[in-house]
Amino acid sequence: MNTHQFIKKHRKLIMIIAAIALMIVPVSAAKNAMEVDASTSKIVSLAYSKLGSKYIYGASHSMSALRNKKQRSFDCSGFVSWVYYQSGHNIGVRTTSSLRSVGRRVSWANRQKGDILLFGSHTGIYIGNNKMIHAPNSRSRVRVEKLSGHWRSRLKQIRRVVSSSDKAAVEKTISKATKAVNTNTNTSSSKYTTGNWKITVSSNVRAKATASSKKLGRLKKGSVVTVKSIKYGRWAKISFKGKTGWVSLRGAHAVRA
Known part of the structure; x- marks a missing residue:
């Protein structure tokens, strides 16, 4: 039996199979779209729940802070990390620079709610309608702003973590990048390294590498410290x-001694 004869003989069966296939594909696509929409809505909702929260440099840069549903203070990358963790997407403890390796890059034209926005040394979350929510600086609190003028011109990159089409690839990327961040405390992209550094602004010494941890004391302006390792x-x-303590060299405006 040749192909033509087979098709002629089983025409009805082939038509039924084709019809079922056409029904399954849209349903599957719709299901994926609904899952993504629900996930991005949760990200936006959680971000909104922290409107007005206090900005503290280095806050939310620990897993214990990310797990804390009542976390009250953030810096820009800590805010993004917390929102994603609480929404079920554990991207780990992130700095703005390490967020560049999370998920995949998307264009401005393809932006969607929940995408991560990167502005050089700053970051925020896209919430739709050309707006973002972010933790701006120590003079402000978590707030919503339009992506126009100043912010639009500074936008360098958009990263997407929540996507049905490449979920497995994204999860693999997140896992790999998180492992690299957690195991390599001497971040190559940082200008700070081990050795002697001079503190030019009086700064607190903390028990852990986060601004919300216990204060051990304070370093005076002009103090010289020997750095054993760098984290975040x-x-x-x-x-x-x-004792072993931690000080933010960036916050202390440290220079090589």
């Missing part, structure tokens, strides 16, 4: 009054 690109591990 800016937190320096030092010896302080016989």
